[in-house]
Amino acid sequence: MQPDISVKNLNKVYEGGFQALKNINLEIKRGEIFALLGPNGAGKTTMISIICGLANMSSGEVKAGGHDIVKDYRKARELIGLVPQELNTDAFETVWKAVSFSRGLFGKAPNPGHIEKVLRALSLWDKRNNRIMTLSGGMKRRLMIAKALSHEPQILFLDEPTAGVDVELRRDMWEMVRKLRENGVTIILTTHYIEEAEEMADRIGVIRQGEIILVEDKAQLMSKLGKKELRLQLQNRLEQIPGQLMLEPVELSEDGHELIYTFDSQQEQAGVARLLRTLGDLGIDYRDLRTRESSLEEIFVGLVHE
Numbered sequence: 001m002q003p004d005i006s007v008k009n010l011n012k013v014y015e016g017g018f019q020a021l022k023n024i025n026l027e028i029k030r031g032e033i034f035a036l037l038g039p040n041g042a043g044k045t046t047m048i049s050i051i052c053g054l055a056n057m058s059s060g061e062v063k064a065g066g067h068d069i070v071k072d073y074r075k076a077r078e079l080i081g082l083v084p085q086e087l088n089t090d091a092f093e094t095v096w097k098a099v100s101f102s103r104g105l106f107g108k109a110p111n112p113g114h115i116e117k118v119l120r121a122l123s124l125w126d127k128r129n130n131r132i133m134t135l136s137g138g139m140k141r142r143l144m145i146a147k148a149l150s151h152e153p154q155i156l157f158l159d160e161p162t163a164g165v166d167v168e169l170r171r172d173m174w175e176m177v178r179k180l181r182e183n184g185v186t187i188i189l190t191t192h193y194i195e196e197a198e199e200m201a202d203r204i205g206v207i208r209q210g211e212i213i214l215v216e217d218k219a220q221l222m223s224k225l226g227k228k229e230l231r232l233q234l235q236n237r238l239e240q241i242p243g244q245l246m247l248e249p250v251e252l253s254e255d256g257h258e259l260i261y262t263f264d265s266q267q268e269q270a271g272v273a274r275l276l277r278t279l280g281d282l283g284i285d286y287r288d289l290r291t292r293e294s295s296l297e298e299i300f301v302g303l304v305h306e
Ligand SMILES: Nc1ncnc2c1ncn2[C@@H]1O[C@H](COP(=O)(O)OP(=O)(O)OP(=O)(O)O)[C@@H](O)[C@H]1O
Pocket: 014, 015, 016, 018, 020, 038, 039, 040, 041, 042, 043, 044, 045, 046, 047
């Protein structure tokens, strides 16, 4: 199946000469949730703006649903909904009008049935006659999504959908995004919140200083780059790591009561067996043994600081 979004050799050089995107290549599959993760200023918004037709690329080729976003602008744009970081709608407008108007911008015939469905799905139906200025912050966020869905897009971009949102609303948003995906919408979200990518994404792309440094299935990423840690609580305090363990990836806790052994998730368990055997040979007893896997956050921090 052709990808919903295909980006080839995309470059963006801003006026003044700053290169915000460097030869980006990326394909987004139909029906997936793709999280684009990167630190401040990495180029996430720039990339989304180009794909959504709000900014020009310097070179490269981008297609949405097979349509070139420059040569076949209208067809490509019709397929895409964008939830920007900030709401840009007249505060005096009503919810119903704002969402209906958004649909009209795409040249689509009015469809009150669809607008009603979207507003109900986003729990905004009761507020349809309210002016936007009377909505709470969370409702305004949902309104932005409603506007983006007004023209029935196949692909939805969410630019930091939960920045500054409380935990409860964040969970609601996640739930909503999942429902959209169930209905066949392809979703690309940018986020600073690694927790969000971990919770939601099927695949993750990491962008750093304008370059995509990795694209991977979430599960594979976590098993490939994740580390495991084995902590042994010692029966008796150690002054230092015994010579026999010097070549192993072992650390001694500051108080001397714990040995910490770190290994790659993918690595076979042979190292652990060897460690435990050596401890047995040395007569070092332990009371307790715990393992821990690194979170996506640790993987991400490791990646962007490499
Ligand atoms: N209009 C512009 N002119 C010049 N440089 C720009 C312009 N817009 C963005 N940049 C620069 O391009 C880089 C990427 O910015 P962008 O907003 O795409 O990053 P981001 O990953 O979305 O960051 P954040 O997470 O902070 O939103 C930054 O260094 C930024 O200063």
